[in-house]
Amino acid sequence: MQAKPDVGAERLGAANRAHVVAAGILLSRIAGLVRESFFAHYLGDSAAADAYRAAFRAPNILQNLLGEGALSASFIPVYSRLLSQGSSAQARRLALRVAGLVAVVLVALVAAGIFAAPYLLEVVAPGFRGERRSLAVVIAQVLFPSMGFLVLSAFCLGVLNSHQRFFSSYAAPVAWNAAIVVALAFYGPREDYAGLAVKVAWGAVVGAVLQLLVQLPQTLGLIGRPVSAEDRGGAPQGQGNSERAPKPGERGADPLAAVLRNLGPVVAGRGAAQISSYVDTILASLLPTGAVAALGYARTLYMLPVSLFGMAVAAAELPSLSRLLQESGPVPAGLRSRLESGLRQIAFLVVPSACAFVMLGDALVAGLFQSGVFTHADVVYVWLVLAGSSLGLLASTESRLYNSAFYGLNDTVTPFRFALLRFALTLGLGYVAALVLPGLVGMDRRWGAVGLTSSAGVAAWVEFALLRRALSRRLGAIGLERRYVVKLWLLALIAGLCALAAKLALGPLGPRLKGFFVIAIFAAGYLVLARLRGVAEASALWRLAVGRLGRRA
DSSP, X not given: OOOOOOHHHHHHHHHHHHHHHHHHHHHHHHHHHHHHHHHHHHHTTOHHHHHHHHHHHTTHHHHHHHSHHHHHHHTHHHHHHHHHTTOHHHHHHHHHHHHHXXXXXXXXXHHHHHHHHXXXXXXXXXXXXXXXXXXXXXXXXXXXXXXXXXXXXXXXXXXXXHTTOOHHHHHTHHHHHHHHHHHHHHHTTTSOHHHHHHHHHHHHHHHHHHHHHHHHHHHHHHHTSOOOTTTTTXXXXXXXXXXXXXXXXXXXXXXXXXXXXXXXXXXXXXXXXHHHHHHHHHHHTTSSTTHHHHHHHHHHHHHHHIIIIIIHHHHHHHHHHHHHHTSSSSSXXXXXXXXXXXXXXXXXXXXXXXXXXXXXXXXXXXXXXXXTTXXXXXXXXXXXXXXXXXXXXXHHHHXXXXXXXXXXXXXXXXXXXXXXXXXHHHHHHHHIIIIIHHHHTTOOGGGHHXXXXXXXXXXXXXHHHHHHHHHHHHHSOOOOOHHHXXXXXXXXXXXXXXXXXXXXXXTTOOHHHHHHHHHHHHHHHHHHHHHHTTOHHHHHHHHHHHHHHHHHO
16 A cells, blocks of 8 residues: 655655755855856956856857756656656666767757857847957857856756755856856956956866766766665655566656657747847847846846745755656645745745845945946946846746746646747847837936846746646646735835845945845844744744754754
């Protein structure tokens, strides 16, 4: 007789996994903020910074299409299912076949990318001309090999996540960021802007190799070993521990065929979603110098909560959701509450992030970036671009979990369709908001970057609504209570007003210290208010922090 799942234990395990993923991502994002701080100090909003940002986006297409998101959606569900069945030999063969196929494809794509870099820059940054364009082409050619190593690193992440090993895979980008920081610190005082940008690109190549090497030993060790209960996601003893090959007529009889069948729509969907973000760079290249660089700084901060909270929950849930959603019969017990619990965790932390970006973004940007050639005027510009991004922050982050649920259902087509619509909306609304509207209202063209990020937020909400409705039709109503979301916004607003008062009271304190104190006051105020108002996620976070401090003591 099959044991019934312990829903409470599963939810606790999912929360713990999400915390581990978040811890790894937090380390890598802190390293990313340090990298961006050095970048701002030495390159600011210069033409060379524009060139580097645009050049990075060209080879980054490889990482976005074939990297973490695509491999997670296509490889992890199939590989995790084999692990849950105890099919270690089949899982090993699948992992090695996928790795070999990815490596061969990458060699061809990297070589083609280096050759085609001048033409890709015409697409990614059509507004670049002269020296700025020439520099961007050189940087893109240097960066293409690094993206190949990062995609192989994403394959390692897929294996590690399937075996419930989350921390090292998400902390590995620390090595990549560290290599870039070293390049900036060493060459920054010695090179002009253009020379430094090229040296930073070479630092990124070294960092990509290091990021792969950090994960490779553990990945190879896991691929070659027998399946354990932990790898099966804690399946009860005696459940699914036989080396069973799928029946010939069974869906997914060839695991590699199942991965490839999933990969096509996922790559197309990721392509549509990523092209939506590339629209920002394309349109920003048509704006005055500094717009592309400002978008890059804002994107670094915007992606912090998306990665920490949305990606952490979605990545931690995908292997388990894949196992649950493959069960025959009605919707597995606890699945809906599990998804809603994930949505609550995301909203609890993303809502204050969006509020802080709007109310306290100047203190945050100044605290991180105002140094060297990055001036107060640059702070204001990046802050307003970031504030525009915050409009769609909650929608973009929660969409990650909805996408994971669809991938667990082996449905990669539905997210693809909605991603296409998001792309169309981003392109249309972004063109009007960035290039048409400033002229109509007599505004400086550079402020079109704010309209660009704001319009992308509107498109994100449309995609989110469609994903939620489609998933609710299949699994029953899934979503957050409106009262809960309103409570979070009110608490974040009160905490933001307290932090604003503190910012005024701090007076002429240096930008870095002021930024630190203001954000610390906001975060502490929000968490205290949420706990006093009985928000369960705040109490759980408090217990987790106290418990870990107690164990260390």
